[in-house]
Amino acid sequence: MTGPDVPPSLHQPYPGAPPAYGPDPRRAAPPPGPSGLALAALVLGILCLVGAVVPVAGRILLVPLLPAALIVAVVAIVRRAAPRGLPIAALALAGVSAVIMAWSFVVPLGVPSWPWETRDAPPAVEEPAVPGVPDEPPLAPELGVPGLDGAGASRADPLPYGTTVTIIDENSGSEVWAMTVGAPEDVTAAASASGGTEPENGAYLAVTVELANLSEGTLDPVHDYDYAPYSWLLTGDGGRADAEYLPDLTALPPMWDLDPVPPGATERYAEVFDVAPAVAATGYFVLELPGYTRVYWGTAG
Numbered sequence: 569m570t571g572p573d574v575p576p577s578l579h580q581p582y583p584g585a586p587p588a589y590g591p592d593p594r595r596a597a598p599p600p601g602p603s604g605l606a607l608a609a610l611v612l613g614i615l616c617l618v619g620a621v622v623p624v625a626g627r628i629l630l631v632p633l634l635p636a637a638l639i640v641a642v643v644a645i646v647r648r649a650a651p652r653g654l655p656i657a658a659l660a661l662a663g664v665s666a667v668i669m670a671w672s673f674v675v676p677l678g679v680p681s682w683p684w685e686t687r688d689a690p691p692a693v694e695e696p697a698v699p700g701v702p703d704e705p706p707l708a709p710e711l712g713v714p715g716l717d718g719a720g721a722s723r724a725d726p727l728p729y730g731t732t733v734t735i736i737d738e739n740s741g742s743e744v745w746a747m748t749v750g751a752p753e754d755v756t757a758a759a760s761a762s763g764g765t766e767p768e769n770g771a772y773l774a775v776t777v778e779l780a781n782l783s784e785g786t787l788d789p790v791h792d793y794d795y796a797p798y799s800w801l802l803t804g805d806g807g808r809a810d811a812e813y814l815p816d817l818t819a820l821p822p823m824w825d826l827d828p829v830p831p832g833a834t835e836r837y838a839e840v841f842d843v844a845p846a847v848a849a850t851g852y853f854v855l856e857l858p859g860y861t862r863v864y865w866g867t868a869g
Contacts, residue, residue: 804850
């Protein structure tokens with residue numbers, strides 16, 4: 569019943585009943601939200617990690633962010649800011665960021681410190697090919713005499729004076745020189761008559777050499793040593809005499825005074841040797857080639 573006729577006692581709630589108005593005191597209060605300090609620590613930790621993996625600009629920002637994240641996280645833990653997991657996670661993120669930053673300073677400059685920092689190599693620039701120019705430089709010539717397995721290969725079987733041999737470039741197989749060696753001539757008297765230097769060993773022998781250019785280009789044996797035929801004299805007693813530079817002793821110039829030899833041209837020069845008179849009539853003219861190859865001219869026996 570309701571209305572003014574209802575006794576006042578009937579409006580009273582039963583014992584233990586909640587009040588007619590207002591919240592139920594037995595209902596639990598809602599849990600509090602995350603602490604602002606804990607959230608700030610987590611945000612700073614995340615920013616530190618992002619700054620650590622971003623080259624240059626990110627690491628510049630990491631310098632102030634890292635100590636700020638550490639300080640806020642420690643303060644949040646000390647003040648028991650809820651939830652406690654957020655500042656702890658912030659500390660972990662800040663620690664990882666510090667390790668990444670430290671490692672980036674250990675790696676030398678120019679070398680990627682982490683896989684995501686791979687630096688692209690500059691694109692290769694291909695030089696345009698030049699017509700008529702080989703991709704690789706040609707090998708230096710290596711002089712040799714083909715078929716040298718009989719006469720001329722040793723002093724026991726020398727080539728007779730006046731014999732011509734063909735010198736080739738063994739790398740290309742092309743012919744280089746045709747070389748003819750004349751018989752030695754005693755020019756000691758010419759040195760005395762001209763007032764030149766007297767021989768130390770007692771006699772001067774001059775050997776006339778003729779070179780014909782068989783190649784397709786001009787050869788310069790004076791300045792291009794690869795094409796210079798090096799020679800010496802093996803005396804009859806087994807001694808060795810190297811050529812002397814005596815430009816005024818013979819009518820022919822020494823090899824070191826030759827001009828460049830055009831294709832098909834022939835030049836003559838004289839090699840002068842200082843030897844003992846007792847062996848002046850014997851001996852062998854030796855052409856020294858790479859690989860210890862030698863060609864002998866002389867008198868057999």
